[in-house]
Amino acid sequence: MQINNEFKPKIVAFCCNWCSYAGADLAGTNRANYPADVKIIRVPCSCRVNPMFILRAFQRGADGVILCGCHPGDCHYTTGNYYARRRMTMLFSMLSYLGIEKERTRVEWVSAAEGAKFAATMNEFVETITNLGENKRLEDLRCKK
Amino acid sequence: MQEVMVKRASELMKDGTVSRVLGWKNGEFVYDPTPAVFESAEALSAFVYNDFCASNLSKYLIALSKKNGKTLVFLKPCDSYSFNQLLTEHRIDREKIYIIGLECSGKVDEAKLREAGCEGILSVKTEGEDIVVDTLYGEKTLPKADCLGERCITCKSRKVVAFDEMIGENGEVNSECGRFDQVAALEAMTPDERYEFWRGELSRCIRCNACRNICPACSCENCVFDNPKSGISQKAAADTFEENMFHIIRAFHVAGRCTDCGECSRVCPQQIPLHLLNRKFIKDMNECYGEYQAGAEAGSRAPLVNYTLDDCEPSVVYEREASK
Numbered sequence: 001m002q003i004n005n006e007f008k009p010k011i012v013a014f015c016c017n018w019c020s021y022a023g024a025d026l027a028g029t030n031r032a033n034y035p036a037d038v039k040i041i042r043v044p045c046s047c048r049v050n051p052m053f054i055l056r057a058f059q060r061g062a063d064g065v066i067l068c069g070c071h072p073g074d075c076h077y078t079t080g081n082y083y084a085r086r087r088m089t090m091l092f093s094m095l096s097y098l099g100i101e102k103e104r105t106r107v108e109w110v111s112a113a114e115g116a117k118f119a120a121t122m123n124e125f126v127e128t129i130t131n132l133g134e135n136k137r138l139e140d141l142r143c144k145k
Numbered sequence: 146m147q148e149v150m151v152k153r154a155s156e157l158m159k160d161g162t163v164s165r166v167l168g169w170k171n172g173e174f175v176y177d178p179t180p181a182v183f184e185s186a187e188a189l190s191a192f193v194y195n196d197f198c199a200s201n202l203s204k205y206l207i208a209l210s211k212k213n214g215k216t217l218v219f220l221k222p223c224d225s226y227s228f229n230q231l232l233t234e235h236r237i238d239r240e241k242i243y244i245i246g247l248e249c250s251g252k253v254d255e256a257k258l259r260e261a262g263c264e265g266i267l268s269v270k271t272e273g274e275d276i277v278v279d280t281l282y283g284e285k286t287l288p289k290a291d292c293l294g295e296r297c298i299t300c301k302s303r304k305v306v307a308f309d310e311m312i313g314e315n316g317e318v319n320s321e322c323g324r325f326d327q328v329a330a331l332e333a334m335t336p337d338e339r340y341e342f343w344r345g346e347l348s349r350c351i352r353c354n355a356c357r358n359i360c361p362a363c364s365c366e367n368c369v370f371d372n373p374k375s376g377i378s379q380k381a382a383a384d385t386f387e388e389n390m391f392h393i394i395r396a397f398h399v400a401g402r403c404t405d406c407g408e409c410s411r412v413c414p415q416q417i418p419l420h421l422l423n424r425k426f427i428k429d430m431n432e433c434y435g436e437y438q439a440g441a442e443a444g445s446r447a448p449l450v451n452y453t454l455d456d457c458e459p460s461v462v463y464e465r466e467a468s469k
Contacts, residue, residue, distance in 0.1 A: 051397050052369070055390050072454070082452035086434070089459045090400055090449065093429050094393055094422070096462055097331065099340025107459040137340060140386035 009063040009129040011038045013122070014053065016046045018076035019111045020068030026115030034122035046070070046107075047080035051091045054105065058138040064104045064129035068118070071109040081109070100137045103128050146247075147194040149312055150219060153245065155186040157217055163243050164214030167205055169198045176255040176266055180205055194219070196269045196276060199252040199294065201408050203227040203237075204361040210238040218242060221249040222316060223296070225305045226404035226440030227361035232307070233443050234402070236364055246305030248313025251289065251297035254411075261287055296407025296420065299324035306441060324405065325428045327421055347388040349415040352381045356409035356419050362399040362439075369394065396422040401430060401447035404440040433457050 015021040021042050027034065043049055046069025057065045067088060069081045088107050096102040106125060110118045154166045170181035170191045178198045182205075183189050201224045209216040220228055225246060231237045253269055258278060265281030276292055278285045290298075301324055303316025331339055357363045357370065370391065371378050382388045396403075396419075405427060409419040430437060434448040434456065 052390075052394060055393065059386050059390070072456075079452065082454070082456065083449075085456055085459060086449055086452055089433060089457065089461065090426060090429055091393075091397065092459050092462045094396065094425060096336065096466060097339065097422075097425050098343045098389060098393070099336045099338070100389075101336065102463055102466060138386060138389060140384050142384060 007130060007133060009037050009126060009134075010061055011035075011064045011066065011122075011126055011129060012057040012062045013038050013040045014043050014046070014049050014065070014067045015040050015110075016048075016069040016076075016081075017042055017044050019070035019074065019109075020046075020118065022112035023068070023110040023114050023118040026112065027119040028115075030115045032115055032119035034119040035126045037126050038122050045075065045077050045080040045084075047077075047084040047087070049084065049088075051087065054091065055138070058104075058135055059140040060143050061135075061139070063132070063135040064106075064125060066106045066108060066121070066125055068108050068110045068121075071111055074111060095138075101132055103132055104135060104138075146312065147192070150194055150245070150247075151189050151192050153312070154183075154192070154217055155189055157243065158186045158189075162215060163217040165209070165212075165216050166192070167202050167209060167216055167218045168192050169194060169200070174266075175268060176258075182209070196253040196271055197255065199411060201227055201359070201361055201406050203231055204359070204364060206242055207231065207236045207364055210241045212241075215241050215243050217245065219245050219247055220305060220308065221247050221252075222303050222305050223249075223301075223404065223406040224361075225307045226302070226438070227406050228307050228440070229443040230402055230404050230440035231361060231364065233440075233445065234364075239443075244308045244310075246308030246311040246315065248311070248316065249303060251293040251300060253289070253292045254294035254297075257292045257294075258287070261285075261292065263287075294407070294411055295418075296405075296411065299326075301405060301438075307443070325424055327418075328424050328428050331421065331425075343389075344385065346417050347392055348385065349417055350382060350388050350391065351415060352377075352387075352391065353414060355412045355414065356417075357395060359408045359412045360399060360403075361406065361408070362402040362404070363395070369398070392417075392419070392422060395419075396426060399423065400426040401437075401449040402439050403427065404438070433461070 015024055049067055054065050072081055075081045092105050108121050157163045166183040169178040171193050172179040176197045178193050180200050180202055202218055203224050232239055263278050263280050263285055267279045270277045275286050276289045299322045301322050302318040304318050305315055377387050403423045407420050430448045437448055
């Protein structure tokens with residue numbers, strides 16, 4: 001029997017309920033293609049994402065984590081994404097400081113009207129992570145099957 | 146200095162201004178004085194203050210300011226920043242605290258004395274630029290600059306920022322302290338080198354939680370790491386992931402509130418340079434959101450609970466890397 005060794009990354013995408021989740025929906029209704037490796041987690045606002053969520057995702061086997069929110073200025077709660085922006089800048093900088101590949105984390109602003117941008121972002125992100133390979137530096141061996 | 150402090154403390158205690166004194170008493174060894182509360186003027190006979198009294202007393206004030214009556218506390222410059230930060234977070238009732246600020250010329254690191262060959266330390270005394278260490282095997286004079294702890298070598302400020310009265314002269318902020326030099330050196334490495342460096346450091350962590358317990362900024366009543374559901378509460382890290390996660394989250398939770406008092410690195414039994422994580426956040430926030438020193442003034446708004454419309458995007462991290 002042939003063994004398939006092709007690497008398929010696991011990508012976790014945190015999408016804000018008001019913009020990016022709707023953007024993902026639009027990508028679907030427009031029949032835009034993006035890989036099934038992306039698992040979307042809906043959050044009420046991008047600032048709901050605690051740095052711990054991102055680390056947890058890596059622990060449980062994610063190879064890349066992307067956070068999508070409304071464009072700055074368009075937050076449903078007025079200011080949520082401004083806080084998220086600062087927090088994520090600091091977290092990503094720290095991850096990079098610890099030597100963890102900076103390409104594995106990303107923030108992208110996707111509005112509800114940007115279905116095409118959502119699909120393009122995901123295609124590009126999945127490609128980056130596929131080229132990077134498995135997440136080795138933030139993996140938890142106990143969570144590997 | 147100790148006599149002056151005890152004299153003033155007993156005066157304030159006798160005239161009823163304060164009902165207790167927070168200071169230091171001798172620990173098991175002369176080089177580990179421990180914080181202590183003195184409830185009467187007579188008890189002050191056990192009060193000590195010397196070059197080993199490094200611990201930051203401000204965190205103890207959270208509990209003490211809930212008691213009846215005023216508490217007298219002695220704060221060194223770095224402790225006063227922590228005090229202001231706790232005031233900002235409404236953890237301390239300022240009305241119930243009487244602060245005597247202390248002039249500070251740096252605290253001695255006992256490990257460095259050992260390196261210099263001092264065994265059986267009995268006492269230590271500052272004399273000008275030198276310190277005189279009295280040991281079981283005779284006296285030894287060492288240049289003080291060589292015996293200071295890491296945080297004192299790169300001392301950011303000798304200015305007591307919150308006090309009711311001072312003992313000695315109040316110092317100045319030193320903006321040229323070079324405390325970010327080591328961080329910059331790490332940033333200049335390749336990611337692989339940095340990863341190796343941090344694996345070497347963080348893999349020594351025994352999760353004793355000393356860094357968290359000593360930290361004046363880590364003052365939550367319920368800590369995220371004590372949550373049994375977190376999977377990493379009350380146990381040694383079982384995996385490299387947990388080591389990374391504990392240290393990232395610990396540093397993140399104090400980001401913007403850390404006054405860089407250096408207590409975490411001082412108490413770490415494994416000598417992990419935790420200040421390098423805290424200083425990385427401080428350096429980044431200074432670069433991205435403007436200079437900010439937590440605790441420099443009470444009531445200031447930390448960068449991570451604030452925003453501006455034209456903040457840099459998170460992708461700035463990648464661009465900075467690429468420009469190197």
